Amino acid sequence: MTAPEITLWNLLRQRPQGFKFRRQHPIGPYVLDFYCASAGLAVEVDGIAHDLGQNPARDEARDSWLAARHIKTLRFAAADVQNDLDAVARLIVSECEARRPSTASRFPSPAKAGEE
Numbered sequence: 001m002t003a004p005e006i007t008l009w010n011l012l013r014q015r016p017q018g019f020k021f022r023r024q025h026p027i028g029p030y031v032l033d034f035y036c037a038s039a040g041l042a043v044e045v046d047g048i049a050h051d052l053g054q055n056p057a058r059d060e061a062r063d064s065w066l067a068a069r070h071i072k073t074l075r076f077a078a079a080d081v082q083n084d085l086d087a088v089a090r091l092i093v094s095e096c097e098a099r100r101p102s103t104a105s106r107f108p109s110p111a112k113a114g115e116e
Helices: 003-012 055-067 078-083 085-099 110-115
Strands: 022-027 030-036 041-046 072-077
Touching: 003 022, 003 030, 003 041, 003 078, 003 085, 030 055, 041 055, 041 078, 041 085, 055 072, 072 078, 072 085, 078 085
Parallel strands: 041 072
Antiparallel strands: 022 030, 030 041
16 A cells, blocks of 8 residues: 555544445455445545556546446545545545435335335
């Protein structure tokens, strides 16, 4: 892991707002920097190499592949992780909260359960 990834992992491993993250999580042909299964959220820390050559196209294909499986990808520049970790953490937690299934959808009401 790179220094910015280690910095972010030290924060995410504390389960912010109760969200559990995995690091270096394999999925299909990819390995995600960080993954929150309960929110269907991948978090990637991109160094400068991600802007070079075919890397932007590869990242776009990867993000599309994940999106087809209902996994959203948040990408952060390595410099942003190092320079403003609090802002990065707030964005990650906010996205997790927005993507968390509502209690109503996880536990149908008795009336609806009986109608099935």
